[in-house]
Amino acid sequence: MSRFTLGNRFALLAAAAMVTTSLTGCLNHPLKPVELEKAQTKDSQLQLTVNKDVDILFVIDNSGSMGEEQANLAANFGAFIGVLEDEEVEANYRIGVTTTDNGNPWCPPGQTTPEGGNLVLSPCTGRLNDFLFGTDVDVQALACTDICTLSDAELEIQDSITAVDPDPKPHPWLENIEGQKNIPEGTSTTEAFQCFGPQGVNGCGFESQLESMYLALVRAVSNGEDNYGFLRDAAILAIVQVTDEADCSYNKDWSSIFDEAGSKVFWSDPESPFPTSAVCWNAGVECTGDPSSFDECHSANYDENGNVGASDDNAVLHPVTRYTGLVQDLETNKQALNPDQEVIVALIGGVDNDGEAFYGEVGLTDPGFQESFGIGPGCTAPNPFEDPMIEGDELVEAVPPVRLKEFTDHFSPGNLFSVCNPDYAPALEAVANAIRDQIQPACYTQCAKDVDESTDIxxxxxTVEENAPGAATVSLEECLRDDNGYVIDPGTNDYTMPSDDVNVCFATLVDIGGQTPDPNDDMSMECLDLNYNLEFSIARRPGFPAAGGTSISATCSLSEFATLDCPDIGVGG
Known part of the structure; x- marks a missing residue:
C-alpha cells in the first residue's frame, strides 16, 4: 500500500487559499474553527513534489555472444521488480525493451531484423530461431525455454490507455499503473519479463546501443509510432543498457567506413574481405599511455579518413553529445514539473565489479580478441553457463564501453555494473533502488498545528486540492475511516474511496511510533528522520489515473509554538 506517496504525476504544491472555518468538509470528523494570520497562512503554503510514475527503457544487446547475459538478466529480474512493487514504493511503472540492432551495411534486412529503436514485446518461445547464431550457437533453452514457462494466453497483453493516446489498445510495453497491470491476472511482471526480455542472439554484430536508445525515445514522442505514449511528461525516466560490446552508433552518411572498397582505415586487417567490430572501437575512441595498459580512453570524433578531431557533422560515429543532449532535454522538461527529478542511466557492460574497465591491447596474448574488437577485454570472468560443446565458451569477456560509460556518467556517475558478473541481481537491485530514492514521501515540511490536544496524536x-491542466481546482475528500482507522480496500490494498463517486482521496499520516493501532496512519521513516509531524498520501481508484501535469496542493494550520512542538524540524538527528 502507498502510505507516503502522492500518486500519479503529483506535486504537493502550495495552496493559495487561506484555511478558515470552511474546512469542515475536508475531513470525516468535524474541524474546530481556526483563524490564521496572513503570515501564518503564507508559511503553510508548501511545495512538496512526489511522483510514483516511472518509465524504464531496457536496451538489450542481441548479438551472437549475448545468450548467457540475457539468461542472467531474465533469471535475476525479480530483484528489480521486487523493489518497484514493494508496498513502501508501489511505482507506477512502464517497462519497454528494444535491441541494439539498428542495421548496418553488413547486416542487411533479412539477415537481421533491425528494430531501430522500436519497442519489442513478444514471447521468446514464439521466435526460437532468434536464439540460434550460425551453426555453433544454440541458446534456445538457456536464454528462453528454461526461463520462460508461460503460455501465450498467460502472456497476452491487455488493452491499456495512455494520456496522449486515449483509445484502449495493447501497447508494446509492460506496465503496472495503480496496481492495474496489462498482463493477465495471475501473471507476474517478473514472469512476463522472463519471456519478453530475452531478445535472441541473431542481431547485428555492429551494435548501436546509443542510437537505438535515441530512436526509441524519439519514437515515443512521435505520433503514429507504436512507441508513442511510452514516455510520460512527469515520470521518472530510467535507461538501462545491457551489452558486452562497444557502441557502434555510426552516422549513415559515413557508412563507407564499413565498405570493402573504402579506405579501411578503421579495420583491424585492411586485407580482410570483411570488417570486424574493431571498426567500432577504432572509429570512436582515443587512448593515451602505454598500449599494454592505457592510462585512459575517451570518445573522439574521427572523420572517414581516420583524422581525429572532426566536426560533429563529419564524425563517422555520432558524437556522444547527440545522446546526452536528447536525454538532457528530457530531464530539463521533467525538472520544470519537478526540480529534483533526474534521469537515471545505468550500464551493465564491460567493466569490473568496481565499475572500472581495463584498457589495454592484447595483440600478443589474445590476438583473436584484439582483431575482433580493437582492444583487449574490459572484464573477464568464468562463464557460469559454460557449454562444453562450444569451443572457448569457458569465459565471459566484454569490450570496455568507453562511449557508453561517458553517456552513463553524464547522468548517473559511477552507475556501472559488470556484464561479466555471474549474478545480475545486485546490479538490478541497485538500479531499482536509485528509482526508489526519487520516489520520496510527501512530508509536510512545516510544523502542523494540533487542533485537538486531548488526543495522543x-x-x-x-485543505487538500487537486488541479489538473485545463480543469477547475477540486477539493479532495479524506479516504474512508471507521472506528479502527483508515479502511483498506482488499481489492487494491490501498485506501478506500469515501464514496462510489469519488476517484481520488487523501490520508493524513500522523502516527510517529505506534500511538494508534491503525498501521495505515504511520508516518514514513524519511519524514520521521527529519522530525516532521505530518505526511500525506493520495489514493486513486484503479482506472482513474491523473492527467499529466496534475498537482495536489495542501494547506494546513501551523503551530504557534513550532520550536516547542516540532524541535529540530527538517534537521533530523
Missing part, C-alpha cells in the same frame, strides 16, 4: 487541520 496530531489532529491536523488541512
Amino acid at each position: 496530531l489532529d491536523a487541520e488541512c
